Amino acid sequence: MELKKALFNISALADLGEEITSEKNFREKLQSLLYVILGTFLASKGAITCQERSGDKIAFAARKGFDNLSLDNIDVAGIRAAVKNEPYSVNSDPALVKAGVQIVTPLWVRNEFIGTIMLSRKFTSEAYAPEDFELLRVIAHQVAITLNNRSLFMNLTEQLNDNRKLYEEMRKIYHDTLQAFAAAIDAKDVYTRHHSQRVARYSVAIARELGWSEHDIEGIYVAGFLHDVGKLAISNEILNKKTPFTPKEMEEVRRHSLLSYKIISHIKFPWKDVEKIVKHHHERPDGTGYPDALSRNDLSEGAKVLALADSFDAMTSKRAYRDKMDLREALDELSRCLNKQFDDKIMLAFCKVLDKEIRGDLPIPNILPHLDKDFDLSLITALLEGIIQELSDGNEKD
Amino acid sequence: MKSAPFQVRSRVVEDAAVIYPQGYLNNLAGEGLVNECGRYTRSGVKKIVVNFRETDIINSIGISLLLHIMEDLQTAGGTLCFTDMSKVQLDVFEMLGLTKYFRFFPDENGALQFLNVREG
Numbered sequence: 001m002e003l004k005k006a007l008f009n010i011s012a013l014a015d016l017g018e019e020i021t022s023e024k025n026f027r028e029k030l031q032s033l034l035y036v037i038l039g040t041f042l043a044s045k046g047a048i049t050c051q052e053r054s055g056d057k058i059a060f061a062a063r064k065g066f067d068n069l070s071l072d073n074i075d076v077a078g079i080r081a082a083v084k085n086e087p088y089s090v091n092s093d094p095a096l097v098k099a100g101v102q103i104v105t106p107l108w109v110r111n112e113f114i115g116t117i118m119l120s121r122k123f124t125s126e127a128y129a130p131e132d133f134e135l136l137r138v139i140a141h142q143v144a145i146t147l148n149n150r151s152l153f154m155n156l157t158e159q160l161n162d163n164r165k166l167y168e169e170m171r172k173i174y175h176d177t178l179q180a181f182a183a184a185i186d187a188k189d190v191y192t193r194h195h196s197q198r199v200a201r202y203s204v205a206i207a208r209e210l211g212w213s214e215h216d217i218e219g220i221y222v223a224g225f226l227h228d229v230g231k232l233a234i235s236n237e238i239l240n241k242k243t244p245f246t247p248k249e250m251e252e253v254r255r256h257s258l259l260s261y262k263i264i265s266h267i268k269f270p271w272k273d274v275e276k277i278v279k280h281h282h283e284r285p286d287g288t289g290y291p292d293a294l295s296r297n298d299l300s301e302g303a304k305v306l307a308l309a310d311s312f313d314a315m316t317s318k319r320a321y322r323d324k325m326d327l328r329e330a331l332d333e334l335s336r337c338l339n340k341q342f343d344d345k346i347m348l349a350f351c352k353v354l355d356k357e358i359r360g361d362l363p364i365p366n367i368l369p370h371l372d373k374d375f376d377l378s379l380i381t382a383l384l385e386g387i388i389q390e391l392s393d394g395n396e397k398d
Numbered sequence: 399m400k401s402a403p404f405q406v407r408s409r410v411v412e413d414a415a416v417i418y419p420q421g422y423l424n425n426l427a428g429e430g431l432v433n434e435c436g437r438y439t440r441s442g443v444k445k446i447v448v449n450f451r452e453t454d455i456i457n458s459i460g461i462s463l464l465l466h467i468m469e470d471l472q473t474a475g476g477t478l479c480f481t482d483m484s485k486v487q488l489d490v491f492e493m494l495g496l497t498k499y500f501r502f503f504p505d506e507n508g509a510l511q512f513l514n515v516r517e518g
Contacts (some may be wrong), residue, residue, distance in 0.1 A: 004493040012458045032426055032459060039458030042494060044469055123465045124495055
Protein backbone atom coordinates (compact mmCIF):
# COMPACT_ATOMS: atom_id res chain seq x y z
CA MET A 1 0.00 0.00 0.00
CA GLU A 2 2.89 2.36 0.82
CA LEU A 3 4.29 1.79 -2.65
CA LYS A 4 0.91 2.47 -4.24
CA LYS A 5 0.57 5.66 -2.23
CA ALA A 6 4.06 6.74 -3.31
CA LEU A 7 3.14 6.03 -6.92
CA PHE A 8 -0.04 8.05 -6.54
CA ASN A 9 1.94 10.97 -5.12
CA ILE A 10 4.43 10.78 -7.99
CA SER A 11 1.55 10.67 -10.42
CA ALA A 12 0.02 13.73 -8.68
CA LEU A 13 3.30 15.60 -9.14
CA ALA A 14 3.23 14.58 -12.80
CA ASP A 15 -0.35 15.93 -13.04
CA LEU A 16 0.89 19.15 -11.45
CA GLY A 17 3.74 19.45 -13.97
CA GLU A 18 1.39 18.79 -16.84
CA GLU A 19 -0.97 21.53 -15.69
CA ILE A 20 1.87 24.01 -15.08
CA THR A 21 3.22 23.54 -18.58
CA SER A 22 -0.18 23.44 -20.27
CA GLU A 23 -1.26 26.13 -22.69
CA LYS A 24 -4.43 26.91 -20.77
CA ASN A 25 -5.17 30.46 -19.79
CA PHE A 26 -3.81 31.37 -16.39
CA ARG A 27 -7.11 31.21 -14.51
CA GLU A 28 -7.86 27.73 -15.87
CA LYS A 29 -4.32 26.64 -15.13
CA LEU A 30 -4.63 27.71 -11.49
CA GLN A 31 -8.03 26.09 -11.14
CA SER A 32 -6.58 22.84 -12.53
CA LEU A 33 -3.62 23.10 -10.14
CA LEU A 34 -6.03 23.54 -7.26
CA TYR A 35 -8.02 20.45 -8.33
CA VAL A 36 -4.77 18.46 -8.52
CA ILE A 37 -3.91 19.56 -4.97
CA LEU A 38 -7.41 18.84 -3.63
CA GLY A 39 -7.45 15.40 -5.26
CA THR A 40 -3.97 14.59 -4.02
CA PHE A 41 -4.76 15.43 -0.39
CA LEU A 42 -8.47 14.55 -0.56
CA ALA A 43 -9.26 18.02 0.74
CA SER A 44 -12.87 19.15 0.44
CA LYS A 45 -12.11 22.82 -0.01
CA GLY A 46 -9.10 24.79 -1.06
CA ALA A 47 -7.78 28.01 -2.48
CA ILE A 48 -4.75 29.45 -4.17
CA THR A 49 -4.28 33.11 -3.34
CA CYS A 50 -1.96 35.70 -4.87
CA GLN A 51 -0.26 38.70 -3.38
CA GLU A 52 -1.88 41.74 -5.00
CA ARG A 53 0.47 43.74 -7.20
CA SER A 54 -0.02 46.86 -5.11
CA GLY A 55 -0.44 46.78 -1.37
CA ASP A 56 -0.10 43.95 1.09
CA LYS A 57 -3.39 42.19 0.50
CA ILE A 58 -3.89 38.78 -1.03
CA ALA A 59 -6.66 37.81 -3.42
CA PHE A 60 -8.19 34.52 -4.55
CA ALA A 61 -6.64 33.23 -7.76
CA ALA A 62 -8.55 29.92 -7.65
CA ARG A 63 -10.82 28.36 -5.10
CA LYS A 64 -13.27 25.61 -4.36
CA GLY A 65 -15.44 26.24 -1.35
CA PHE A 66 -14.38 28.74 1.33
CA ASP A 67 -17.29 30.88 0.17
CA ASN A 68 -17.49 32.60 3.56
CA LEU A 69 -13.80 33.39 3.79
CA SER A 70 -13.02 37.10 3.48
CA LEU A 71 -9.32 37.60 2.82
CA ASP A 72 -9.60 41.15 4.18
CA ASN A 73 -10.10 39.72 7.66
CA ILE A 74 -7.17 37.33 7.81
CA ASP A 75 -3.77 37.97 9.32
CA VAL A 76 -1.59 38.19 6.21
CA ALA A 77 1.35 39.43 8.25
CA GLY A 78 1.12 36.25 10.32
CA ILE A 79 1.20 34.13 7.17
CA ARG A 80 4.20 36.06 5.84
CA ALA A 81 5.98 35.54 9.14
CA ALA A 82 5.69 31.76 8.84
CA VAL A 83 8.44 29.61 7.36
CA LYS A 84 8.63 30.05 3.59
CA ASN A 85 6.87 27.36 1.54
CA GLU A 86 6.31 25.26 4.70
CA PRO A 87 2.71 24.14 5.28
CA TYR A 88 1.44 24.67 8.81
CA SER A 89 -1.76 23.92 10.70
CA VAL A 90 -3.96 26.91 11.30
CA ASN A 91 -5.00 27.53 14.88
CA SER A 92 -4.44 31.16 15.73
CA ASP A 93 -6.21 33.08 12.96
CA PRO A 94 -9.94 33.19 13.88
CA ALA A 95 -11.04 34.18 10.35
CA LEU A 96 -9.22 31.19 8.81
CA VAL A 97 -10.39 28.79 11.51
CA LYS A 98 -14.00 29.96 11.16
CA ALA A 99 -13.91 29.46 7.38
CA GLY A 100 -12.62 25.92 7.81
CA VAL A 101 -9.05 26.49 6.63
CA GLN A 102 -6.89 23.83 8.24
CA ILE A 103 -3.58 24.08 6.40
CA VAL A 104 -1.88 27.19 5.02
CA THR A 105 1.28 27.18 2.94
CA PRO A 106 2.88 30.60 2.44
CA LEU A 107 4.31 30.73 -1.09
CA TRP A 108 7.65 32.44 -1.59
CA VAL A 109 10.13 32.74 -4.43
CA ARG A 110 13.49 33.91 -3.10
CA ASN A 111 12.57 36.90 -0.92
CA GLU A 112 9.26 37.63 -2.49
CA PHE A 113 5.96 36.64 -0.94
CA ILE A 114 3.76 35.34 -3.76
CA GLY A 115 0.57 34.07 -2.10
CA THR A 116 -0.75 30.99 -0.34
CA ILE A 117 -2.27 27.56 -0.72
CA MET A 118 -5.12 27.01 1.74
CA LEU A 119 -6.68 23.62 2.39
CA SER A 120 -9.65 22.51 4.46
CA ARG A 121 -9.90 19.26 6.40
CA LYS A 122 -9.71 16.07 4.42
CA PHE A 123 -12.87 14.52 3.00
CA THR A 124 -12.05 11.41 5.04
CA SER A 125 -11.67 13.54 8.19
CA GLU A 126 -8.20 12.04 8.71
CA ALA A 127 -5.48 14.35 9.93
CA TYR A 128 -2.81 15.54 7.51
CA ALA A 129 0.13 13.15 7.85
CA PRO A 130 3.79 14.22 7.93
CA GLU A 131 4.13 12.83 4.38
CA ASP A 132 1.30 15.15 3.30
CA PHE A 133 3.24 18.11 4.65
CA GLU A 134 6.34 16.94 2.76
CA LEU A 135 4.44 16.57 -0.50
CA LEU A 136 2.63 19.88 -0.05
CA ARG A 137 5.99 21.60 0.47
CA VAL A 138 7.19 20.26 -2.90
CA ILE A 139 3.95 21.29 -4.58
CA ALA A 140 4.13 24.74 -2.97
CA HIS A 141 7.50 25.41 -4.61
CA GLN A 142 6.08 24.57 -8.02
CA VAL A 143 2.95 26.67 -7.55
CA ALA A 144 4.99 29.60 -6.18
CA ILE A 145 7.22 29.56 -9.25
CA THR A 146 4.18 29.39 -11.52
CA LEU A 147 2.60 32.40 -9.80
CA ASN A 148 5.88 34.27 -9.81
CA ASN A 149 6.45 33.62 -13.52
CA ARG A 150 3.01 34.99 -14.20
CA SER A 151 3.74 38.04 -12.09
CA LEU A 152 7.03 38.62 -13.92
CA PHE A 153 5.26 38.21 -17.24
CA MET A 154 2.61 40.74 -16.20
CA ASN A 155 5.30 43.19 -15.11
CA LEU A 156 7.09 42.78 -18.43
CA THR A 157 3.86 43.21 -20.36
CA GLU A 158 3.08 46.34 -18.37
CA GLN A 159 6.57 47.67 -18.97
CA LEU A 160 6.29 46.87 -22.65
CA ASN A 161 2.98 48.72 -22.86
CA ASP A 162 4.46 51.70 -21.01
CA ASN A 163 7.43 51.72 -23.37
CA ARG A 164 5.15 51.44 -26.37
CA LYS A 165 3.06 54.36 -25.10
CA LEU A 166 6.21 56.39 -24.45
CA TYR A 167 7.50 55.56 -27.92
CA GLU A 168 4.21 56.66 -29.49
CA GLU A 169 4.27 59.89 -27.51
CA MET A 170 7.87 60.56 -28.52
CA ARG A 171 7.05 59.73 -32.11
CA LYS A 172 4.19 62.22 -32.01
CA ILE A 173 6.43 64.87 -30.51
CA TYR A 174 8.98 64.07 -33.21
CA HIS A 175 6.44 64.51 -35.97
CA ASP A 176 4.99 67.63 -34.36
CA THR A 177 8.50 69.07 -34.25
CA LEU A 178 9.01 68.21 -37.90
CA GLN A 179 5.75 69.89 -38.78
CA ALA A 180 6.74 72.95 -36.81
CA PHE A 181 10.03 73.03 -38.73
CA ALA A 182 8.20 72.64 -42.01
CA ALA A 183 5.80 75.42 -41.06
CA ALA A 184 8.77 77.68 -40.26
CA ILE A 185 10.30 76.90 -43.64
CA ASP A 186 7.08 77.43 -45.55
CA ALA A 187 6.27 80.61 -43.65
CA LYS A 188 9.31 82.30 -45.18
CA ASP A 189 7.57 82.30 -48.50
CA VAL A 190 3.86 83.03 -48.66
CA TYR A 191 3.69 81.18 -51.96
CA THR A 192 5.07 77.94 -50.55
CA ARG A 193 2.72 77.60 -47.60
CA HIS A 194 2.18 73.89 -46.81
CA HIS A 195 4.60 72.98 -49.61
CA SER A 196 6.72 70.73 -47.34
CA GLN A 197 3.65 68.93 -46.05
CA ARG A 198 2.34 68.28 -49.55
CA VAL A 199 5.73 67.10 -50.80
CA ALA A 200 5.91 64.73 -47.83
CA ARG A 201 2.48 63.28 -48.61
CA TYR A 202 3.10 62.99 -52.36
CA SER A 203 6.39 61.21 -51.62
CA VAL A 204 4.59 58.82 -49.28
CA ALA A 205 2.02 58.02 -51.98
CA ILE A 206 4.71 57.27 -54.58
CA ALA A 207 6.84 55.25 -52.15
CA ARG A 208 3.87 53.14 -51.12
CA GLU A 209 3.03 52.49 -54.78
CA LEU A 210 6.64 51.43 -55.27
CA GLY A 211 6.15 48.85 -52.53
CA TRP A 212 8.41 50.41 -49.91
CA SER A 213 8.23 49.15 -46.31
CA GLU A 214 6.27 51.28 -43.80
CA HIS A 215 9.55 52.12 -42.07
CA ASP A 216 11.12 53.47 -45.26
CA ILE A 217 7.89 55.28 -46.12
CA GLU A 218 8.11 57.11 -42.79
CA GLY A 219 11.68 58.07 -43.72
CA ILE A 220 10.67 59.64 -47.03
CA TYR A 221 7.82 61.41 -45.23
CA VAL A 222 10.34 63.01 -42.89
CA ALA A 223 12.63 63.87 -45.82
CA GLY A 224 9.67 65.53 -47.52
CA PHE A 225 9.04 67.68 -44.48
CA LEU A 226 12.65 68.74 -44.13
CA HIS A 227 13.84 68.99 -47.73
CA ASP A 228 13.69 72.79 -47.78
CA VAL A 229 14.93 73.47 -44.24
CA GLY A 230 18.03 75.12 -45.78
CA LYS A 231 15.79 77.90 -47.08
CA LEU A 232 15.70 79.24 -43.51
CA ALA A 233 19.23 80.50 -44.17
CA ILE A 234 18.28 82.27 -47.42
CA SER A 235 17.00 85.82 -47.32
CA ASN A 236 13.28 86.51 -47.63
CA GLU A 237 13.96 89.16 -50.25
CA ILE A 238 15.31 86.54 -52.63
CA LEU A 239 12.75 83.86 -51.84
CA ASN A 240 9.79 86.22 -52.27
CA LYS A 241 11.17 88.04 -55.30
CA LYS A 242 8.53 88.62 -57.97
CA THR A 243 10.95 88.96 -60.89
CA PRO A 244 13.22 86.24 -62.24
CA PHE A 245 16.34 85.50 -60.18
CA THR A 246 19.65 86.93 -61.28
CA PRO A 247 22.40 84.30 -61.76
CA LYS A 248 23.80 85.27 -58.36
CA GLU A 249 20.40 84.95 -56.69
CA MET A 250 19.84 81.63 -58.43
CA GLU A 251 23.16 80.43 -57.05
CA GLU A 252 22.05 81.53 -53.58
CA VAL A 253 18.69 79.75 -53.87
CA ARG A 254 20.40 76.58 -55.09
CA ARG A 255 22.43 76.48 -51.91
CA HIS A 256 19.32 75.44 -49.99
CA SER A 257 19.56 71.69 -50.67
CA LEU A 258 23.16 71.58 -49.42
CA LEU A 259 22.19 73.76 -46.44
CA SER A 260 19.29 71.43 -45.70
CA TYR A 261 21.71 68.52 -45.77
CA LYS A 262 24.15 70.27 -43.43
CA ILE A 263 21.41 71.16 -40.97
CA ILE A 264 19.79 67.75 -40.77
CA SER A 265 23.09 65.84 -40.83
CA HIS A 266 23.30 66.66 -37.13
CA ILE A 267 20.16 64.63 -36.48
CA LYS A 268 20.46 60.88 -35.98
CA PHE A 269 17.43 59.59 -37.85
CA PRO A 270 16.07 56.07 -37.37
CA TRP A 271 15.57 55.99 -41.15
CA LYS A 272 18.24 55.36 -43.74
CA ASP A 273 19.66 58.16 -45.92
CA VAL A 274 17.16 60.91 -45.03
CA GLU A 275 19.91 63.53 -45.23
CA LYS A 276 21.17 62.22 -48.58
CA ILE A 277 17.66 62.15 -50.03
CA VAL A 278 17.22 65.75 -48.92
CA LYS A 279 20.62 66.79 -50.31
CA HIS A 280 19.88 65.29 -53.73
CA HIS A 281 16.29 66.35 -54.26
CA HIS A 282 17.39 68.76 -57.03
CA GLU A 283 19.64 66.24 -58.77
CA ARG A 284 18.51 65.03 -62.21
CA PRO A 285 18.95 61.72 -64.05
CA ASP A 286 20.68 63.57 -66.91
CA GLY A 287 23.39 64.76 -64.52
CA THR A 288 22.57 68.48 -64.76
CA GLY A 289 21.15 68.83 -61.25
CA TYR A 290 22.72 70.26 -58.12
CA PRO A 291 24.61 70.28 -55.77
CA ASP A 292 26.67 67.27 -56.95
CA ALA A 293 25.51 66.84 -60.57
CA LEU A 294 24.97 63.13 -59.94
CA SER A 295 23.94 60.85 -62.78
CA ARG A 296 20.93 58.51 -62.84
CA ASN A 297 22.79 55.51 -61.45
CA ASP A 298 24.23 57.48 -58.53
CA LEU A 299 20.83 58.75 -57.42
CA SER A 300 18.90 56.90 -54.73
CA GLU A 301 15.26 56.02 -55.39
CA GLY A 302 14.34 58.26 -52.45
CA ALA A 303 16.00 61.29 -54.05
CA LYS A 304 14.18 60.58 -57.32
CA VAL A 305 10.84 60.28 -55.50
CA LEU A 306 11.38 63.51 -53.60
CA ALA A 307 12.50 65.32 -56.78
CA LEU A 308 9.31 64.44 -58.61
CA ALA A 309 7.05 65.19 -55.62
CA ASP A 310 8.78 68.55 -55.08
CA SER A 311 8.55 69.57 -58.74
CA PHE A 312 4.94 68.43 -59.10
CA ASP A 313 3.92 70.55 -56.12
CA ALA A 314 5.94 73.50 -57.40
CA MET A 315 4.17 73.19 -60.77
CA THR A 316 0.69 73.00 -59.26
CA SER A 317 1.28 75.88 -56.83
CA LYS A 318 1.24 79.60 -57.49
CA ARG A 319 4.59 81.33 -57.30
CA ALA A 320 5.48 85.02 -56.94
CA TYR A 321 6.69 85.09 -60.53
CA ARG A 322 4.16 82.80 -62.25
CA ASP A 323 0.69 81.33 -62.06
CA LYS A 324 0.13 77.68 -61.21
CA MET A 325 -0.30 74.96 -63.80
CA ASP A 326 -3.45 72.89 -63.91
CA LEU A 327 -3.16 69.13 -63.45
CA ARG A 328 -3.04 68.36 -67.15
CA GLU A 329 -0.32 70.92 -67.80
CA ALA A 330 1.67 69.59 -64.87
CA LEU A 331 1.40 66.00 -66.13
CA ASP A 332 2.46 67.14 -69.62
CA GLU A 333 5.42 68.97 -68.11
CA LEU A 334 6.46 65.95 -66.05
CA SER A 335 6.22 63.78 -69.18
CA ARG A 336 8.22 66.26 -71.20
CA CYS A 337 10.99 66.21 -68.60
CA LEU A 338 11.12 62.41 -68.29
CA ASN A 339 14.60 60.91 -68.23
CA LYS A 340 16.13 64.38 -68.17
CA GLN A 341 14.72 65.63 -64.88
CA PHE A 342 12.58 62.74 -63.66
CA ASP A 343 12.99 59.00 -63.53
CA ASP A 344 10.44 57.05 -65.58
CA LYS A 345 9.96 54.35 -62.90
CA ILE A 346 9.04 57.04 -60.37
CA MET A 347 6.80 58.75 -62.89
CA LEU A 348 5.03 55.45 -63.58
CA ALA A 349 4.40 54.93 -59.84
CA PHE A 350 3.19 58.53 -59.49
CA CYS A 351 0.76 58.20 -62.40
CA LYS A 352 -0.53 54.85 -61.12
CA VAL A 353 -1.22 56.15 -57.62
CA LEU A 354 -2.84 59.33 -58.94
CA ASP A 355 -5.00 57.21 -61.25
CA LYS A 356 -6.02 55.02 -58.29
CA GLU A 357 -6.87 58.08 -56.21
CA ILE A 358 -9.03 59.53 -58.97
CA ARG A 359 -10.82 56.20 -59.35
CA GLY A 360 -11.38 56.09 -55.57
CA ASP A 361 -9.39 52.89 -55.20
CA LEU A 362 -7.35 54.15 -52.23
CA PRO A 363 -8.94 54.62 -48.78
CA ILE A 364 -6.78 57.60 -47.89
CA PRO A 365 -5.70 59.70 -50.89
CA ASN A 366 -2.50 61.69 -50.45
CA ILE A 367 -2.32 63.70 -53.67
CA LEU A 368 -5.85 64.42 -54.85
CA PRO A 369 -7.02 66.40 -51.78
CA HIS A 370 -4.34 69.02 -52.47
CA LEU A 371 -5.22 69.63 -56.12
CA ASP A 372 -7.82 71.94 -57.63
CA LYS A 373 -10.99 70.08 -58.44
CA ASP A 374 -11.70 71.96 -61.68
CA PHE A 375 -10.19 69.36 -64.00
CA ASP A 376 -12.06 66.99 -66.24
CA LEU A 377 -11.63 63.61 -64.57
CA SER A 378 -12.16 61.55 -67.72
CA LEU A 379 -9.56 63.61 -69.54
CA ILE A 380 -7.01 63.20 -66.76
CA THR A 381 -7.73 59.50 -66.46
CA ALA A 382 -7.21 59.06 -70.20
CA LEU A 383 -3.99 61.05 -70.00
CA LEU A 384 -2.73 58.98 -67.06
CA GLU A 385 -3.66 55.74 -68.81
CA GLY A 386 -1.65 56.84 -71.84
CA ILE A 387 1.40 57.69 -69.75
CA ILE A 388 1.10 54.46 -67.75
CA GLN A 389 0.80 52.40 -70.94
CA GLU A 390 3.78 54.11 -72.52
CA LEU A 391 5.99 53.80 -69.44
CA SER A 392 4.94 50.18 -68.83
CA ASP A 393 5.80 49.29 -72.44
CA GLY A 394 9.13 51.06 -72.03
CA ASN A 395 9.89 49.14 -68.84
CA GLU A 396 9.02 45.83 -70.53
CA LYS A 397 11.41 46.59 -73.39
CA ASP A 398 14.15 47.42 -70.87
CA MET B 399 -0.80 13.70 -21.81
CA LYS B 400 -3.34 14.31 -24.51
CA SER B 401 -6.89 13.96 -23.16
CA ALA B 402 -9.76 12.42 -25.03
CA PRO B 403 -12.62 14.92 -25.31
CA PHE B 404 -14.74 14.51 -22.20
CA GLN B 405 -18.49 14.12 -22.56
CA VAL B 406 -21.35 13.28 -20.26
CA ARG B 407 -24.60 11.51 -21.06
CA SER B 408 -27.32 10.64 -18.59
CA ARG B 409 -30.71 9.01 -18.25
CA VAL B 410 -33.37 8.81 -15.59
CA VAL B 411 -34.52 5.45 -14.25
CA GLU B 412 -37.48 5.90 -11.94
CA ASP B 413 -36.21 8.15 -9.13
CA ALA B 414 -32.55 7.63 -9.98
CA ALA B 415 -30.19 9.23 -12.49
CA VAL B 416 -27.59 7.17 -14.32
CA ILE B 417 -24.69 9.21 -15.61
CA TYR B 418 -22.18 8.09 -18.22
CA PRO B 419 -18.94 10.06 -18.29
CA GLN B 420 -17.00 9.41 -21.47
CA GLY B 421 -13.31 10.14 -21.89
CA TYR B 422 -10.53 10.97 -19.45
CA LEU B 423 -11.57 12.41 -16.10
CA ASN B 424 -8.31 14.34 -15.77
CA ASN B 425 -8.95 17.98 -16.52
CA LEU B 426 -11.37 20.88 -16.08
CA ALA B 427 -13.72 19.38 -18.66
CA GLY B 428 -14.59 16.91 -15.91
CA GLU B 429 -16.55 19.72 -14.26
CA GLY B 430 -19.20 18.66 -16.78
CA LEU B 431 -19.77 15.54 -14.66
CA VAL B 432 -20.07 17.65 -11.49
CA ASN B 433 -22.55 19.94 -13.23
CA GLU B 434 -24.64 17.04 -14.55
CA CYS B 435 -24.84 15.46 -11.09
CA GLY B 436 -25.59 18.88 -9.57
CA ARG B 437 -28.40 19.37 -12.06
CA TYR B 438 -30.11 16.17 -10.86
CA THR B 439 -29.41 16.86 -7.19
CA ARG B 440 -30.92 20.32 -7.44
CA SER B 441 -34.03 18.87 -9.07
CA GLY B 442 -34.52 16.55 -6.09
CA VAL B 443 -32.93 13.33 -7.37
CA LYS B 444 -31.17 11.64 -4.47
CA LYS B 445 -29.99 8.44 -6.13
CA ILE B 446 -27.17 8.83 -8.57
CA VAL B 447 -25.28 6.10 -10.39
CA VAL B 448 -22.10 6.98 -12.26
CA ASN B 449 -21.16 4.34 -14.81
CA PHE B 450 -17.44 4.46 -15.60
CA ARG B 451 -17.41 1.91 -18.42
CA GLU B 452 -16.27 4.60 -20.91
CA THR B 453 -13.83 6.34 -18.58
CA ASP B 454 -10.29 5.01 -18.78
CA ILE B 455 -8.36 7.49 -16.69
CA ILE B 456 -9.14 9.20 -13.42
CA ASN B 457 -6.29 11.31 -12.06
CA SER B 458 -5.98 13.63 -9.06
CA ILE B 459 -8.23 16.21 -10.75
CA GLY B 460 -10.83 13.48 -11.33
CA ILE B 461 -10.64 12.39 -7.69
CA SER B 462 -11.27 15.95 -6.49
CA LEU B 463 -14.27 16.27 -8.83
CA LEU B 464 -15.74 12.97 -7.56
CA LEU B 465 -15.26 14.13 -3.96
CA HIS B 466 -17.14 17.28 -4.91
CA ILE B 467 -20.06 15.24 -6.27
CA MET B 468 -20.07 13.06 -3.17
CA GLU B 469 -20.13 16.04 -0.81
CA ASP B 470 -22.98 17.67 -2.71
CA LEU B 471 -25.00 14.47 -2.56
CA GLN B 472 -24.19 13.90 1.11
CA THR B 473 -25.43 17.40 1.85
CA ALA B 474 -28.64 16.60 -0.02
CA GLY B 475 -28.98 13.29 1.87
CA GLY B 476 -28.54 11.23 -1.29
CA THR B 477 -26.67 8.10 -2.33
CA LEU B 478 -23.90 7.86 -4.91
CA CYS B 479 -22.97 4.59 -6.59
CA PHE B 480 -20.05 3.93 -8.92
CA THR B 481 -20.16 1.08 -11.42
CA ASP B 482 -17.98 -0.53 -14.07
CA MET B 483 -14.71 0.79 -12.65
CA SER B 484 -11.50 -0.87 -13.77
CA LYS B 485 -9.32 -2.66 -11.25
CA VAL B 486 -6.73 0.10 -11.46
CA GLN B 487 -9.34 2.69 -10.61
CA LEU B 488 -10.70 0.61 -7.72
CA ASP B 489 -7.16 0.13 -6.40
CA VAL B 490 -6.65 3.91 -6.33
CA PHE B 491 -9.85 4.42 -4.37
CA GLU B 492 -8.86 1.67 -1.98
CA MET B 493 -5.36 3.01 -1.52
CA LEU B 494 -6.75 6.49 -0.78
CA GLY B 495 -9.12 5.04 1.82
CA LEU B 496 -12.20 6.13 -0.09
CA THR B 497 -13.93 2.77 -0.52
CA LYS B 498 -15.87 3.20 2.70
CA TYR B 499 -17.37 6.46 1.51
CA PHE B 500 -18.52 5.35 -1.94
CA ARG B 501 -20.54 2.36 -3.05
CA PHE B 502 -18.99 0.34 -5.85
CA PHE B 503 -20.78 -2.17 -8.07
CA PRO B 504 -19.48 -4.28 -10.91
CA ASP B 505 -22.34 -3.12 -13.17
CA GLU B 506 -25.24 -0.73 -13.41
CA ASN B 507 -27.93 -3.34 -12.61
CA GLY B 508 -26.32 -4.12 -9.29
CA ALA B 509 -26.33 -0.44 -8.35
CA LEU B 510 -29.94 0.03 -9.43
CA GLN B 511 -31.02 -3.04 -7.47
CA PHE B 512 -29.24 -1.67 -4.41
CA LEU B 513 -31.11 1.59 -4.85
CA ASN B 514 -34.40 -0.27 -5.27
CA VAL B 515 -34.85 0.99 -8.74
CA ARG B 516 -36.38 -1.19 -11.40
CA GLU B 517 -35.52 -0.71 -15.03
CA GLY B 518 -38.79 -0.04 -16.91
